[in-house]
Amino acid sequence: MKIGVIGAGTMGIGIAQVAAQNKNDVFLIDSSEVALEKAKQGLKTTLQKLVEKGKITEDDLQETLEKTSFSHELKVLAQCDLVIEAIIENLSIKHELFREIEKNVSENCIIASNTSSLSIASLGSVIKNSNRVIGIHFFNPAPIMPLVEIIPAVQTSQEVLKKCQSIISDWGKIGFIVNRVARPFYGEALRIYEEGIADFATIDWAMTEFGGFKMGPFTLMDYIGNDVNYAVTESVFEAFYFDPRFKPSFTQKRHKEAGFLGRKTGRGYYDYSIPELPSPTRDKDLGLMIYNRILCLLINEATDAVFMQIGSVEAIDLAMTKGVNYPKGLLKWADEIGLAIILNQLENLFHEYGEDRYRPNALLRRMVREKKKFY
């Protein structure tokens, strides 16, 4: 197949690599020459590392590079069967691009977006033949994460959905539908910091030490980029009609405005120009309090996803373990801790703050009343 990928940033390069390694001809497009040059070098370096580790051969490397071409012009998309857009997370800029994509692709080309949070239905609304629009949401880093979220819009045809599911599974990925559950990992960590309970390093320590997460929330936000993570939070908030559960954080907004985007700018919550990152306060009681607070909000969100029929218990746990690399499925975790304990913690927070972000999900209350478990 011929695959177009637009946006040669973090996600675009990864998606292009996945497609090219699966023997497709890939056209990676970016409006910035600098980004294209960086992508070219980046792909080469990544593939060389894979050769050194013995994961691919020198021939595979050559073949993948030959299959990938770089351009700043959309007209190369004319031959593509599938185009995946991975530019900046901004609805009006994406709308503009979608109109341009439609002018440049063939009638049967599927037009997909890698958006983390914008509405696929809205993206589809600006083009004439919108039944070919779909969300194909890769996780970061795309070549490594096994899960890909496939998001049909109300306009998407069954044929396009089936075709995309088959492409994604041919690429060795698991197609999946889920969203939003991870927001409290960032939002509640920021809130805990804003209340002055602990600094970034201590909150990160609590989540890795007691939760077994691979990275703490601030390290992860610095890795994702505060611009990207903030944009996702803002559009989830909007998409849920400003439900206070998803309220963005001033701290993150100010970091974004200051250009403290994370590793990519050398400074985010941490300053990467200093050789040693700050040490956490290793206070066990404090650490456990932070971990419990963030985890019970995550579990509340996963419960809501079951309650609102977004996916089954197993599917939501699979999404969080395979999609965002959580050490355990949140609902399995909830069973282990005990649903009554989780509910009690949420009730205490809700009582203390009187804010809707802590309101326990109705399904959780019901399950505790009926002495049920998720598994």
Ligand SMILES: NC(=O)c1ccc[n+]([C@@H]2O[C@H](COP(=O)([O-])OP(=O)(O)OC[C@H]3O[C@@H](n4cnc5c(N)ncnc54)[C@H](O)[C@@H]3O)[C@@H](O)[C@H]2O)c1
């Ligand atoms: N970073 C993540 O962890 C992550 C994970 C999943 C999904 N996403 C989504 O993927 C998309 C891209 O994110 P990213 O982190 O790769 O961004 P990025 O900032 O690293 O890269 C975006 C690239 O798009 C280019 N670009 C911007 N406008 C353009 C246009 N009109 N035409 C062509 N190129 C244009 C920029 O030059 C840049 O190189 C976003 O929608 C984001 O929400 C990001």
